[in-house]
Structure formats: structure tokens, C-alpha cells
Amino acid sequence: MEKPTEKTAILINRLQEREKEQMLILSICNSLSRALNKEEFNDVVNGILKENFQFDDFILASSNENETEYELFYSFSNKNQEVKSYLLNDDFFDRCTDSADTVIFDLESDQKNPDYIQNNYKKGFKNGIGICLPYSKGKRNVLFLFFKNAKTFSRESNRILRGIAMQLSITIRNISLREQFENNLVELEILKRNVSEKRDIISEKNEGFHGIIGKSDKMKEVYELISQVAASNTTVLIFGETGTGKELVASAIHDLSSVSNNKMVKVNCASIPENLIESELFGHEKGAFTGATEQRIGKFEQAENSTIFLDEIGELPLELQGKLLRVLQEKEIERVGGNKSIKVNARVIAATNKSLEKEVYGERFRSDLYFRLNVYPIKLPALRDRKEDIPILGHFFLEKHAAKMGRNVKRFSKKVLNSMMANAWPGNVRELENMVERSILFAKDEKIKEMIFPEIAIASSNALVNEFYTKTLQEVEKEHILKVIKKCNGRISGPQGAAVLLGLPSTTLSSRMKKLGIKKEHFFD
Template sequence: MAKPLKILIVEDQFVEANHLRLMLKKAGHTIVGMARSVSDARYYIAQEKPELVLLDIFLSGKETGIDLAEILKEDNIPFIYLSANSNQEVLSKAKLTHPYGFLVKPFREKDLLITIEIAEYHQQHGIESSIRKELLFQKELKTIVAKSDTWDDRVLNIITALQSLISFDLVMAVFYMDNKLSNKVLGYARTGLHEYQRIGIEELQNITALKESEINELRSKSKVETQATFYNDQDFIKICDKTPIKKMFANSMNMKSNLMLPAPLSLTENGGLYLSFFSRQPNNYNKNHLTLCDRLQEPLIYAIENLIGHDKKANQKDSSAVNHNTKKNIKIAGFESIVGKSPVLLKIFDHILQVAPADTTVLITGESGTGKESIAHSIRELSNRKNQPFVKINCSALPPSLIESELFGHEKGSFTGAAERRIGKFEQADNGTLFLDEIGDMPLEMQAKLLRAIQEKEIERVGGNTSIKINVRIIAATNCNLEKEVADGRFRLDLYYRLNVFPIQLPPLRERKEDIGLLARHFIAVYSSKTGKNVTEISENALKSLLAYQWPGNIRELENLIERSILLAKTDTIEHIPLPAFDEVKINNQSNEWYFKTIQENEREHIINVLEKCNGRIRGTGGASEILGLPPTTLASRMQKLGIKRSHF
């Protein structure tokens, strides 16, 4: 059971709020207030400092629960949404505020208490993780101070250590001594997992096509913030109009948000190192980063002053004397099967490095073919369980009658055909990792049993009467929209939040086109070796066709096309990629986008439409098989061939 908490209820219906109050008091929690509107809630938050807020989305007054959620997020107060409106649009908007849970009315007392327990775990895990990372950063700073590296290498090492705490695509180090801007221009652009390109004055000249004197003029006209500050989206655009050097980075390197971390020094009256972090994400920074900057200032100032003390002439060295090795390229075990360096992929790498050492449950979501299993393998390889079993089960590949036996095992004679005892996947994965692929396709009745196994860390074999303790880390994956599945009653809410402790959303390939060339060359090397063909390159036209394609099948589709292209290639270079015909006749228009569908696509769409009309019923009067004029077994076979799953209708 969760520890007793101070809870604020924000609900405009008194009967429902009072019902919540009674359930929570019975469970040992303290109710600090019941608010009907956002303004009422603000009063209670200021006066009572609640540890958790239960928040209805639709409240009295103009402001909604989503508006209040933004305030709670900034104050680092966990909150759980309550709503009778469970449509997908509401769930999607609520998800953007990163709640700690979501309860759809009406809900059981058990649902409420489990969701609160998970919210508490989320909050505690987040705090512990932050503390661990900050302590590690301070330890790394001491190591950096002790080394006798060049000034540039020291700055790079500090920036590398900060990466786990502050995400960025570019960071510029601005150094002042005696209130004078240093001539040294030094920054690093992130180009890989642990790869950074040095950005000095020469690199800036190449990137911006400006002269050194013009860049220095922009720097001299730009005021450096002496307080920790962040600018997102429109605020970043406004500050760029006032700060020419920020505008230069925004325009030339597509930066969209900025965070300033000042480290003023006490060795001189006016001086310091000011780190300016930039991101291509428009809302990458928030108020939590400002409090983080406050905590980081003291160890940073200590490190910088010690570095200056060890090498008083470091800031006077000519940049030409510095080693111009532009990349720090360290291969990290665990990521060998993942190819790419796009910003969205690097952010996923950061998340993996953050969650892998813990035993936290991970939910990997994304379209089919985006590489969810590779991410699961990386988490396992970077965890303390890397030398223990990694067991996978595909929840959509097994009939409902067999899933329980596969997961939990069965005793001899427990059902017809059970000639001997069978050990299930949970027992096989004991002390290791269990990967539940396509979790969204698990039958509803099995979800309750899976939830019990995860919560109680014990199972019972089918036909058995003895509980077996298990120690398993769960990684789940799905290409379904689980919020929609929950809203439609096809996926248990409590199981969703049990699995969604640490979500990792994989982007489709069309959103990381920077990686297509790297992936194509990787697959060329793999399949050239497998097929024995000497194909080593891809032509510029072929690569352009890959970049223009929308990749509905994602990385798996690219891999298959490269393999086929190698078999068809007549020289050592792939000149043509056999992309699907419908994409070649696709017509792009500002108002319309359409293409000719294949017969299989039309058939698939028609079957899904019929299944939707029949509420998923295949057999019997009014079922899909009757409407389509097909025997149920033939329809089931056709659905399997066309990849139609329960989640599609």
C-alpha cells in the first residue's frame, strides 16, 4: 500500500468529490481540501502544500484542469486526472501535460488506490534519479579538475558530464574575465551518442558564411544573461530579435529554444563562464531547469576556479594550438544494433541510459518496424541484468487459450494435451528481463492476471495451487495507441499505468530522415556480406528517392528494400530502389494528398471498415463473415495475411 499522503481533490461535483474523500480517508490519506475551480485549487496549493492532486479536467469557471496541470507541473506536484469524458482527444491533450495517472469515471476504489501508488512511485523514482545524476556529475567534475588536459578538452568534458542533466543540440561557452568578453569562441554541437563537434570561430564562419569580424560584432552587441534563464518557442524568437548572436544560431543551425547557465567566478570582480544551451525542440526547457541550474552553480564555479588555478594561462592560449579533433567518439556497449544520430534518436539514447540501470518497468511505443525490440535489447544490455535471461513473448502471435500457459507455465494434466509440466516465460526470465511484445493485443481477460503477476511478483502455473515468487524486469512494447485502447475498454487502465512507468516513444522513420543514409549504408554492408555480392555504395538519385519516400513500414521496410536492391544490383552501386508503385504515383497538393491504392490495401481497408461496423464480431448473424460472404475461417486467414489485428477495429 502507498504511504499516507496529503491529497487535494479538485472536482466541481460535490457528490463525486465527497465519494473520493471517503475512499481516500478509509485508505489512510489526509484530504487537505476539495476545490471546485482552478482559483480555489490555487488557494489550497499555496496554503496546504499537497503531496498529490486528484484533478478533474472540466471544472467550474473558464479555466480547466489542464490549465491547472501546467501550474502543478512547474511546482513539481504530482497529479492524477479524473474525467467522465474518456474520448481520445481529451486523453491526448491530457497526456501532453505529463500526468502521473488517469482515471476514467466511474472507477473502482482499487483502481484509485493503485493509481495513487503508481503516482507515488513515479514521483519518488524521478527524485532519486535526479539526485543520482547530480551526484555523478559532481564526481565527474572532480575528475576533470584533476586531469591536465587542454582548456578545450576540459570544457568538452564538463559539457559531456552535463548531457545527462540538460539535453541540448548545441552549447556555447562564453568566458568573461575582468568584465571583458574573451576572444575565445568555443562550443560543441552534439552529433552522436557521445560525439561532439567542436564549434570555434572557423567552424562558425563556415556554417554562417560570415567573416570573423562580423561574428565578433554580433557577440559584442549581445547581452549575456547573468541569471539562469530559459526561452522556449515564441519567447525564443523574441529574445533572438534582441540578441543577434542567438539569432545567428537560430537561423544557421535551426535552434528553437535556449537555456542559460551562468557560473560567475569569485577570483575576479567581474568574470565567469556562461553556458548557453540550445535545442531544436521548441519547448525543451522549463522552470525545473532553473532550479537545477541553481544547484549546479556551486560545483561548476568550484571546478572552473580550480581549472584556472591549475592553468592560469589557459584562457590566453591561441585556438590554433588546440587539438582540432572535432569529435569525441566513444562506442558504448549496448547500442550496437541501433543506427542513427538524429536529435530525436539521441534523446531516446539519453532516456535508455537513464532508465537501464534501474529495475523500472519500461513501455516502448511506436509504429511497426521502428525498432522496438532493438531498444529493449539495449535496455537489457545496459542494465545490471545483462548476464541474466532475456525472454521474449509476442502477445499477438498466440491464441488467447495459450497465452496464460506460455506466460505462467502449466502443470502436468492441467488440460487436454498437457502431458508434462511446462515452465512459463516468467519463470524462464527469473532474475532477468521479460519482453512483452505487442502488449496491446493481449486479451482483456489475461490482462488482469498479468497485472497481478507484476504487482505481487508471483505467479501460479495453470492447474497449480502454489504461488511461485519471481524476480523479473518487465519491458513491454506496442504499436497500438494504448490511451485509445483504454478509452475504448480494450485495455485495462490499471495495467496501462503499471506498464507506463517509464515510456519511450519511438519516432517513425519519416521523422528522422537524417538517419536514412546511415541506415541504408548499414544494411548495404550487412546484406552484401550475407548475399556474397560486392555492393558497397548507393547512388545519389537512389538516396534522394529514399529521402522523398514516407516509409509506412519504417526501418523494417527500408531493410527489406535494401536487401532486394542488392540482389537486383548489377554493379557495386545501387542505382535504383524498387519503392512501392503507389508512392511513385502519389500526387502532392497543398489541399489534397492522394495515391492509387493496391488491391491488397483496398481489401484490407474494406475488411477493417466492416469489422468496425460489426463491433469486431466475425461469426454469427450480422457478423463480418456473413456481410463479406466469406466463411469465418477464411476471413480469419485473410485477416492474418493482411496484418489486421484486434487493435485496428
């Protein structure tokens, strides 16, 4: 007969064992609750579940309510198994769902058994158990465990399995919902892409070429250049007067490239203060300068595996031009305040409304950078050089802004159209759009009958071409000195020399010529 103290010790021991079981159940449930996909679920199965149940195969089968078939949600021994359906009344799944207890199977090589049962029998698994998991919002789930030695599954194992059954059902539902959500996202993305492609087709029919409007021969040449270079990773330099649509051309090149799925990064070199542009382009480390309270990723790093558009590149300070040249040549940058080089892979498209050749000649732009940027130049025509596009552009902007303002303005009078065709448009397409928008506001009915042009627009096309670039004092001085030297037939000093006409000592003139880069070949044919 057991003594009271022995009974107490046995009871305490049992309580301690049950407490350990509960702690284990809690630990397994906690791990299962964090599994949000099948990869994470597999880690749990291959880890804590395998360690505690010592199974040789772990299979979860699932069926929706009111269906006559079920599928394998997860198979430990065959994770890449194709999704396949099985009849509910196969004497495995239905036996478990009809029983409140754990069902024990004695596996036999019966060709009527489902293939996953036959496969386990061929592997030497003699025994298996099945347990119906708690019902979970329209889902019936069954867990099958297979063993080469059934003795490894004990009463304690059964209790623990019952303890985690509800969490298993919840985890199956969570993973299924996530897979459904991700599939819906993929379908939505495909739908958006199809809609976008259709929109692009419509856009090309109605609005020219990838949002660039115009059907003139000059614009067709531009479209051809865009199409030829888009698929490559070549650096492109777009130049033309202000308002000709350089950013639209850059966007078209990016949209037709192999990295069109990634966002193009745009930088206006003229709008960033000179003391901040290096940090903007290349980033900076924390503490690099006053106010740098955290690390900043620059535009080049943001454009990794994409396109960076450097607008108004002619405004880039000289000291930064050398660093940009290094990026183009070495494909690496160095953050401000950093001491290591960072490899970058970004396609560069630059644009300018300046004559970079003149900037190079005036020593305001590095010649080596110019030649590195000017690999594939695209020159955009001024609006006055493609007049046949003016009515097309005018009607496009009329429709666009009238709809935006809620105004019922539909067309231009013949007089206005003639005035638009005759105008020089120094501000090009941008000016045309602004003029149309303003005229819509003043229109009294559905027709625009008046369009008031600024006085500056009365200038002739030739005058506008000459005004496209404003000369610096250094250039004016250089041209004047050359003109005088040529007049003096190349003589610098002496009574008939250029120094006398210019009122300068010959030594001063020679020094000035050297500084301006004037050589003999410049004034001798």
C-alpha cells in the first residue's frame, strides 16, 4: 500500500509533467501563429513539431464546406507536389472527419488508396494516424502523421496534438487567406498592366508617340531616335529650347526601356542650391555637415536598376562635373562624408536648353563630361519649326484644360488658328499650352475667338534663333579681340598691330589672348 507521501509525490510529478505539456503546447501554438506562408509553416513543422512528434511524414488535407473533394494543403515529404483533388469518401479523410477520436491506420498496399498513402507504404511506413482538426469558417481539415514505428506516438503526443489542433486550423486559414490575397494582387497587377497597355495604344493613336504630341516629319525623326536608343543602356543627351518637351522625351525613353517597371528618378540641376546638389545626387553620411542628422540616400542610388534624368545639366557647378564624370565612367559614387565607393547601375539621360559646345568653349562646362554625355544626342525642334503640329497641340490642350475647368469650350475660330500658326512661340509647347489655358478662361461661348499674344512673341524666328543663347562678357571680349586681330592681318604688336587699336600694351594683349584660349589658328585661315 502506497504511503500518503508517495501519493503526494506522484501527484506532484504528474502535475509537473502536465505543466510541461501545457508550456510545450503554448510554445508550439506561438510558433504556428507567426507562420504566414508555407515556407514559414515548413520551418515550424521541420523544427519544433518534428522534434516532439518524431513523425516520418506530416500531411495536412483540407476541404471547403459542401464540397465532395479535398486537397493536400501541405506534405512534409513532398513539398512540391502538384495540387490534386481526392474524393472525400476515400476511407481516410471521411473516417477522420466522422470521428471525434484519433484514427489509427494500418497501411496496406491497396491500389484503391490515395497515391500519397501508397507512396508512404512504399517507403516502408507501416502505421499512420489521422485527427480531424476543429472546424474553421467553412474549412474541414485533417492532419495525417505517418510512422515507421508507431511506438513513437504516445499518449502524451496525442494530448499535445489535441492541444495545438485549433491553432493548426487557424494557421491553415491564415496561410490560405494570404495566398488568396497575393493571387488577387497578381491578378490586379496583370489587369492594371493590360489596361495600361491598352491606354498606351489609344494614346499612341490619339496623342502621337507615348504622350508626345505631334505628327510632323521633325517629330517623327525624334520618335525614331527614341525607339532606336530606348532598349539600350546608352547615355542620352536631349537638347533644345525651353518648353520643347525634353522631360517627355526622357520619360518615353524610360517607358520603352527594359527597366520601365521601375520609377524614373528626376533631378532639376537648376532648382537645387549649389551647396546641396552634391548631397542630393550622391547622398551623405550622418554628421557629414551641419544639419546632416541622419544618413541620406542620393538620387543615383534611388535610381538603381532604373533611369536618372538630369534636367538642365548645363547648370551643374564645375566642381561637381568631375564627380559626375566619374559616375558615368566608373559606375560608382561616394556619399558626402563617406569614405567608400558604392557601385550604382543607373541609366543617365541628361537635358539642357543651353549650347553645351559654347559652355565648353567658355570654360564653364568640362569638355570631357560633354563628350561623355553626348554619346547619343537628340535635338528637339522648336515649335516654330514644326508649325503643322500647332493645331494638333492646340486642340489637345483645349480639350484637356476645358475638361479640367468644367468649361464648354470646344474649338478655335479660324482667325485664332491663323494667329497661332503665325506666332513665333519663343516659349514653344509650354507657352502654347499656357496661352490656350488662359484663352479658355476668357472665352464667352464654345469657341475661342481671341488670343492675345505677349509683345515679345512678335519677334521674328531668326531673331529668336539668335536670342536662343545669351553671350557672356568673356565670349564678347574674345570675339572682339579676334575681329581686331583679323583686321590687322594677324599682327599683335607694332604700329599696325591689334594692341594699338585695342589701346593695350602688346604684353597685356598676349596675356589676355592666352587666358581666353586664342591661338594663331583662330585668326589665320
